[in-house]
Amino acid sequence: MFDLHRLxxxxxxxxxxxxxxxxxxxSYAPSSISQQLSQLEHEVGVPLLEPVGRRVRLTEQAEILxxxxxxxxxxxxxxxxDIATSLTGLSGTLRIACFQTAALALVPAALGLLRDAHPRLRVHITQLEPESALPALLARDFDLVLAEEYPDHPVPRPAGLDHEVLxxxxLRLALPPHLDGTEPPVPAAPLAALRSLAGQAWVMEPEGSAARHWATTLxxxxxFEPDVRFETPDLLLHLRLVEQRHAAAFLPDLVWSAGRPTVPLxxxxxxxxxxxVLTxxxxxxxxxPAVEACREALRRAADPVPR
Incomplete structure (x- = not known):
């Protein structure tokens, strides 16, 4: 029988x-990892790794394993x-990764609900974009990830992950206001309003992100090709740049969960x-049960969010 630790x-x-x-x-030494994998190769009786430049890749037999x-x-x-379900009360640590607007709009309320219902459950939150969080979830760095899926740009759904819509x-077009705070003269029709900003400076999320791909395609x-002068994953900075009339942006309604919009939309x-938004x-x-409790708390936290 093969050694599970080495597998x-x-x-x-x-x-x-x-x-x-x-x-x-x-938290191992690389030499220790290499030694353990060499012993696994000996157990299996076939090569599991092959060199590719200075790196290694898995052989076909390793992929099967x-x-x-x-x-x-x-x-x-x-x-x-099943064991956790059989116990009375939740304890231990639940590790969650979430993107910025979910962290601001949903997570604090969900944490309050979890604290009241399960005071012995320790919840650890990391702000991380889905592009990095989902591979880390597969690698068991997290127990639950809050991800986002943009129109015509579905989240990759590899085998081994379960998705649930939250x-x-x-999403709305956010316009820089006039100096006196009034709304700029932009057509009411959605496509015409967007087309009227062809010469406008834009703030968008970085290249390679789902949000950037969606925004550029739109x-x-x-x-027109957007004149992207500012790149950042920080949507609060997007908002500030719009408020200060430096750029236009696409902003989700979760940005306004704590109050009314401050720019024309x-x-x-x-x-x-x-x-x-998915869990x-x-x-x-x-x-x-800890994951079920967290998903339920997030659903309750999402209920009062205007949308």
Whole structure:
């Protein structure tokens, strides 16, 4: 029988990419990881790694082993969930990764609900964009991830992850106001309003993000290439740049969860104006009572959010 610990190291290598990354994540020396994987190769009787430049990659046989390891670990997660369900009261640590607007609009209220209902449950929050959080979820760095899905740009859904819709969050065109605070003369029709800003400076999220891909595609569908002068994942900075008349932006309604809009807003073209917020867990983890309690708290926190 193969050693489960060594199989998990092989799985970690697949998800993290390098021996150094596995060693850093697990607080091992790289030489120890290499030695353990060499012993696994001896157990299996075939090569599991092959050199590619200065790195290594998994062989076909190693990929087969990892697929079976994923199934074993999913079953163990189900066993952990069943044991936790059999106990009275929740305890332990729940690790959550979430993006900025969800962290501001939903997480504080959800934390309050969890604290009141399950005072022995320790919740650890990390602000992290979904592009980084979802691979980390697969690597078992987190138990639950709050992710966002933009129109025509679905979140990757690899095997081993379960997605659940939390809410639909409308997106709107945010306009820089006049010096006196009045609204600029922009057409009311969504596509015409967007097209009228062809010469406007924009603030958008960084290249490579789902939000940037969606925003660029939307501007191109209106017939222009956006003049992106500011790039940041910080939507509060997006808002400040719009308020100070430096740029236009696309802002989700979750930004206004704590109050009324402070800049003029316009609707976006139908079918392109809503992002979806999801909770994502590993397969087998969704039945864990701490995860179920967290998802319920997030649903309750989302109820009063205007949308």
């Amino acid at each position: 998990r190291l092989l799985r970690e290598l697949k998800h993290r990419g390098t021996l150094a990354a596995v060693a850093a994540a697990l 990892v697929a079976h390891t994923e199934a074993v670990l999913e079953r163990l997660e189900r066993a952990e969930a 809410l639909d969050d409308p 501007c191109r569908s209106a017939g 316009r609707r976006l073209p139908h079918g392109r104006h809503t992002r979806r 994502v867990v590993r397969s087998g983890r969704g039945r864990h």
